[in-house]
Amino acid sequence: MASPASTSEKPKLAVWKFASCDGCQLSLLDCEDELLAVADAVEIAYFPEATRAEVEGPYDLSLVEGSITTPHDAERIHKIRRESKYLVAIGACATAGGIQALRNFKNVNEFVALVYAHPEYIETLKVSTPISYHVFVDFELQGCPINKYQLLELISALLNDRRPNIPPHSVCVECKRRGTVCVMVANGTPCLGPVTHAGCGAICPAYQRGCYGCYGPKEAPNTAALADEFLRLGQDHAAIARFFRTFTANAEAFRKESVAHEHEV
């Protein structure tokens, strides 16, 4: 199909996918009350999950979901960067390499051989890397999945050339605000809240569960102190390594902490 040039004056929004589960871009479609208003304010120029229509770049705002895992994708992201005024990485895959970055800790050829009848067809990189590893990123929205209200705030901020209001503190702050009793203090449940970036609304503790870190590390997290606390609560090193090595395993602070405990096992 031809890609017509834009006819509208509205800012152009594009949504791109790399290795991911589609959950972050789905968050945009999950804005049931706001979606049509968003579509009014911007021109949805490229969003294949939602529409067949394609409008040529350049784009005012590119949302990028997913991590880079193939040589082809490592090229493609540069083209997208060139076509985008603002480029925002959305979700743990795009900001930290995602769960698929677990390959970074193993020999990827072993992974491949394990599931392939014809490993020779496979083209994959040894590591899964975040978008910022390849190109300049204007903003990173953390979360697995991202919070849809933060996404809306981000879109509106960038299109109005202001700084998005995305607080950088820990999940603990959200718990306090919500009035949730600390699950670690009250029940001895290991919780990654103290080192995890806010944004989810501290859901897990409100459901009697410890935070499992799907929003990735907050700024300057004291992971070692928290890991000591986990040891006191009876967790072993293998379990602590797994805690830090799940949805944002490749984020620097979590990666270091998991490696430290892996070596203790």
Next chain:
Amino acid sequence: MSTKSNGTHSKTIKVNYLARVEGEGALYVKVRDDAVEEVKLKIFEPPRFFESFLRGRDFTEAPDITARICGICPIAYQMGASHAMEDACGVTVNGGIRDLRHLIYCGEWLESHALHVFMLHAPDFLGYQGAVEMAQDHPDIVKRGLELKKVGNEVMALLGGREVHPINPRVGGFYRAPTRRELDGLAERLAWGRDAALETLQFTATLDFPDFEQDYEFVALRHPDEYAILDGRLVSNRGLDVPLDEFLDHIYEEHVEHSTSLHAAMKARGPYMVGPMARYNLNFEQLTPLSQEAAHDVGLGPTCLNPYKSIMVRTVEMIHACDVALDLIDRYERPDPSYIEVTPRAGVGYGCTEAPRGICWHRYSIDDNGIILDARIIPPTSQNQKVMEQDLWHFVEKFMDLPEDDLQWKCEQGIRNYDPCISCSCHFLDLHLDRA
């Protein structure tokens, strides 16, 4: 995307990036001398290797990790993985906890089906590129769709904590069970949802469907007492009737060159279909009376063999999901505790549930400490790939003379009939594409 005629004798239909599907796929059809020569549903979703990195993880982590295979149907993965772990450890979850699982699953069906019916599929029938474009002329339909989707998401958010990758389900049940009072608010919404789904069915019945009935082997779960979602035996209309642990004896998975996702087929008979059409044709009598009646009223009998009509079947399932959810809420008693303690032991466990797109089968082996030794997952879309290609083949054969743009669009629609979740189907594979 392009449709090209080379001289008078051959043409190719090529769609380089399929829109309105979840994930990355392409389409290639080649016709020569009025005969279809080649059909390929190409899938180039990058590899993510879930089965591989599940090895060495704790059995309690499998639901949250496998949820990340797919943001549209995380509950399917969480439930399949939980059931498999419970099976391995000799635990059965029943009563109020099972009811809550059923309820959250109804929410996922509603959210996923509403997304597909209104935003991904309906625009094809009405000739729009997407739902946003469609909203300009049909705002009421799109708004109703968004609201229905929201009702499904509200069920997910209350029971699961959030819509995408819920945090509340766990091996053994839920971290926290909702109170009666919390569920009451949902009931009102679901009652509205049921009416909206009924109206939607009337709307879908007015759409134009190509005359395209096919002969399929349908495979779905069957439960003795209910339209199976959570558990049951695997049955087909051609004689399959097996427990979960025998499924692999009857199917094979093939690594074909043009798709990054394995193709599944029945060893004895070849391609088979899973999903709403399979469930509907196999288990029609177990739909709630209201859903059956609504289907009858719009001329949809207990058998539906036209994949383009899957939009109606999904809508009937939305009515059913609201109906069942309302009933579950009506007789809800808060389970206490909200989960059964599951103690690991060495063994193999199986789990299979009806994801919105069809059966999603899991097998894990774990050791005495609950560490995962091996994982195998067969998602719905990889099972449907062969029938999708078969449909395209037959469709192009029959409608070759349609104007080319129209034919191409109908072919794309032929794929969207299956609501393919490519992210799911390629949770582990990738391959080098010949982009000639």
